Amino acid sequence: NTEGRCKYLSGFGNEFSSEDPRCPGSLPEGQNNPQVCPYGLYAEQLSGSAFTCPRPTNKRSWLYRILPSVRHKPYTAMHCGNLTEKWDEVEPDPNQLRWMPFTIPKSSEKKVDFVTGLHTLCGAGDTKSRNGIGIHMFTCNTSMVDRCFNNSDGDFLIVPQQGEILITTEFGKMMVEPNEICVIQQGMRFSVNVFGETRGYVLEVYGAHFELPDLGPIGANGLANPRDFLTPVAWYEDREVATGYTVINKYQGKLFSSQQVFSPFNVVAWHGNYTPYKYNLDNFMVINCVAFDHADPSIFTVLTAKSSRPGVAMADFVIFPPRWGVADHTFRPPYYHRNCMSEFMGLIKGHYEAKEEGFQPGGGTLHSMMTPHGPDRDCFEKSSTALLKPERVADGTMAFMFESSFSMAVTKWGLETCQRLDKSYYQCWEPLRKHFDPNWRPSKQ
Template sequence: VYMSGFGNEFSSEDPRCPGSLPEGQNNPQVCPYGLYAEQLSGSAFTCPRPANKRSWLYRILPSVKHKPFTSVPCGDLTENWNEVEPDPNQLRWLPFTIPKTTEKKVDFVAGLHTLCGAGDAKSRNGIGVHVYTCNTSMVDRCFNNSDGDFLIVPQQGEILITTEFGKMMVEPNEICVIQQGMRFSVDVFGETRGYILEVYGAHFELPDLGPIGANGLANPRDFLCPVAWYEDRKVPTGYTVINKYQGKLFACQQDFSPFNVVAWHGNYTPYKYNLKNFMVINCVAFDHADPSIFTVLTAKSTRPGVAIADFVIFPPRWGVADHTFRPPYYHRNCMSEFMGLIKGHYEAKEEGFQPGGASLHSIMTPHGPDVDCFEKNSTAELKPQRVAEGTMAFMFESSFSMAVTKWGLHTCQKLDKNYYQCWEPLRSHFNPNWKPGKQ
């Protein structure tokens, strides 16, 4: 069960405890059912009302009751952007390997790998791009990101995410956002893989629509947040809370489940969204619109119109433009473009770019359709046709110049060193004797 709407003020209580939400005030002297009141703030107290994010949680025990945090190994999760020398080349990765259960049991946290990123969690300004590859559910342990928001894009295998606010089942072609400071645990049902965009210092929001008007792109009503669900469970052997803090991992122990919130209310919640609900805006005359028309969520910077990160998708749609090379144009850009593929075949590179893989085109690194795509679409009959049917590609676009990690360049062993060759056969079509009306 979910509640719909983006950024709404919600209230929810577990039906097992009717009346568990206090009436008329947030923090009464004694809460109903003997619960503790705890506020989770996702913004400064003095933020303007439209940007002020907070939720009140009414829980069996407060989250402050735990043993001290101690440092634990980070595995392939990192914020060290200087591990290896910068690489401005076009980069592409083959599908990332999912460990076999018979070889090693790996849960969501152990299966996190940082691919690229920039900035600094301490100064609250930056991003990280991660992949997760896992095969085992988290048992008596949860994750808490003190550095920023996680936008999770499942590619293979559904994930059941238990949060302090309730449960969410998230399948491929859906996304979810776990905002800063929210504790969550992930159950999987076999070999599982996906992508994560982490943003420090800003929260995701719907992009402004401008001349589009009131309707289009992602509609607020299609975003879903969970309803309250609690477990009153003692864990004598110890429940582990893993905290990502300043780019490192720390763990503490407590003897009870952290998912003990009986009721809550506020506008700071986890949420999910089904990409099939995206209302596509597209060209109906000529030329190729910029990919910004496919923005689902944005995390704004302090510069107007410039994002820390945009989450952009390339969904099924109609192509009808006349006198136009319809696929993406050749391009150099002042933004970094990380692309992933959930399913199908991306129109500009039908070979090589595979579901579960990725590509990175860094700031001012040229990129565009491969030679087969260019030749085919330069002579194609321009009749209306479906584009990207059965496909869902996405892009994490950022104003940061992202560095690739050692894991991404070397350890994962999935870097396609022949990627550049998809453009090598491009040949000159220049004709100095061309005249108007001649091909």
């Protein structure tokens, strides 16, 4: 498992356990916190929920480590770069927004790792009250060396778009490739290795954890299957760092750093239901319309972070994978609509059916709540006259959506600094022409 490519435990929402094969029997038997742990390890609990949460929502794991995480120097404030929670930097913008692919810095010009390459694009809410989300891009070209990241504010759902990332966590390693996602939950320390120019998207949620959506009338099977979510096998390193190991902590929207003299990835064994995990989007079981009309995109939800209002998500992660389109008497692409949710879309690969040209891999769009959007003119004209027969949709493509009940604020970086904003986006709808005919009558069959 040293390369993070194999030997994962599978499952989702269940109790897992793992121990590094170099130390057989390192998991205590019969109790979580014995007076003396095997191999002289320290027992440490990582809690992702209140102690008194109902059993189905209680999240915690026990880690058995060489030294406890409490042994570090005091945290001090550090430069946050373009990572922010300042939602009032610029005036609100209700327009349809589109960004061209975000620029990846050249390693020959500047070394940028995952943390320094995080850029907040938009978000809402507040980390202090534990209610909100942030959407970030990461563009980097170098691995984190003797540095790890810890998010005290919430969960990271990471969507690589270009380049593999090898994520080392306290629980073990995960290799995550484009067309896969991973979730690093609140409080878990991790480091990211890259193998060249790398880019991707991050959805951060404060105050909730991601879970599988309820299936309702769909029944027992469909969408993302629990057995396809993978958690890492325990792996440890017993390594002292004389020059200091930096632990970076995101806390109340700011970054802080602390020094310690040993690697934080010193967990020999662990068990629990609060773990990092990954998922291959190719495993998604698509549910779709087989008669007429275009079903709502909620049928493509992979993970959801629920709000306190039943049926309303703080954030949904939705994908638009390859599938068959068979609906009769139907305009098959996404319909024109306005929505009480905010929709950020990204493209991992391919060409999105509703906007085949302007929407590019590594870029994004934001359609804020009640801002109208839908297919461009070319898509509308083509699909309105198409011969309706069974056809493959989105072959070679993977688009996704971060959908939220929050009204999103775009950062100054997103609107001004990054210089990737496509100010001509609105023009893709300008050629739409009137087809209204007051003399139209239904044809006789």
